[in-house]
Amino acid sequence: MQEVIGSTPIFSTTQAHSKVGFFFMEFYVYILYSSALDQYYVGHTEDLQNRLFRHNNSGSKSTKKASDWVLKYQEAYPTRTAAMGRETEIKRKKSRKYIEILIAG
Numbered sequence: 001m002q003e004v005i006g007s008t009p010i011f012s013t014t015q016a017h018s019k020v021g022f023f024f025m026e027f028y029v030y031i032l033y034s035s036a037l038d039q040y041y042v043g044h045t046e047d048l049q050n051r052l053f054r055h056n057n058s059g060s061k062s063t064k065k066a067s068d069w070v071l072k073y074q075e076a077y078p079t080r081t082a083a084m085g086r087e088t089e090i091k092r093k094k095s096r097k098y099i100e101i102l103i104a105g
Contacts, residue, residue, distance in 0.1 A: 027083035029090065031073040031099055034066040040099050041069065042090050044083040048074065073103045 025046050032041040032055060041063055045051040052071055055063040063069055077083040090099065 026076045026078065027080050029075045029077065029083050029086045030071060031090075031103060032063070032069040033072045034063070034069050036066045036068050039066075040072070040096065042087055042099070044080070044087045046080070073099075 027044060027046050028048050029042070029044050030048060030051070032043070032052070033039070034041070041055070043051070048071065052069065054060060055069045056067045058064045058067075075083075075086060077086065090102070
């Protein structure tokens with residue numbers, strides 16, 4: 001197989017299928033806080049900056065009541081499945097105190 005390399009290569013096609021040099025996205029579980037509502041919001045995403053922007057600009061049904069959402073906490077995971085599992089775990093506790101303990105570190 002012939003190796004294909006572009007003008008600004010990130011990795012060669014021969015490396016793309018190996019774990020060496022392979023790029024993967026991280027997924028994040030995050031906690032936002034709105035002082036206007038005095039509420040926390042727990043979610044997951046692969047692009048924290050974009051997601052925070054959308055939360056503050058009516059891009060989410062759950063958070064459109066306020067536009068002062070601030071990122072208070074985040075955890076990184078290698079897969080969406082892992083991030084979703086952790087998000088569910090935090091939400092199942094239904095505990096503001098647990099969330100505040102996480103944020104406090």
